[in-house]
Amino acid sequence: MTVQPFESFPHIPAQISFDRRELQVILSLYGRMVAAGEWRDYGISALRDRAVFSVFRRTAENPLYRIEKHPRLRMRQGMYAVVGMDGQVLKRGGDLKTVLRVLERKLIRSVD
Template identity: 55%
Template sequence: MTDRGAGAEDRDESAILIPLHEARRERMELPVSFNRLELDLILRLYGRMVAANEWRDYAIDHLADRAVFSVFRRASETALFQIVKNPKLARKQGAFFVVAPTGLILKRGHELASVLGVFDKRLRLVEA
């Protein structure tokens, strides 16, 4: 007996063949999530808003059809805003949109950075 023969048997037993259709099905069942760059943009905005004392808590939901970043003033309240990624709408209206507490879509688009621009404060002229 040699060790070479035993090693060959171990290789055969450890090799697992997965049919391609099963691998694709498993990949398709993964929930939608924010990638690292998208999450970085969102968390930078979140940090600015926390520093401004406007936001205090957040939640991230990875669902089968969309990913949602919800922002709260207090943990016990409903979400102030929701930043949503829905890949099915990527070619039509854009994969990203911001939703107000009333359900109104404030802004939607293909690029997350432009959609998050809805939170930028703009100076307004106030007439007395």
């Protein structure tokens, strides 16, 4: 009996991507950070095991932050994660808005 890879598992998608609701939440934060002058560019990657929204200060550098969606981790640590430039996970959880709060704190500055 020969088994074709992934044909016997129709529930596994060919690639993972963000849906419209998730992109709306992410792009709302992105717009506020661009208006504040913190971020300038972004990139979206739809991979086989995860989707990644990368945020850049300048186009030709490594991403400042990566917002990742790992559907296989939804029952463990949570499907969403914010990863810093050095690869450290800043926040992980099952709710995208809650996870993105770690980045929203960067918008709050003291006024003298």
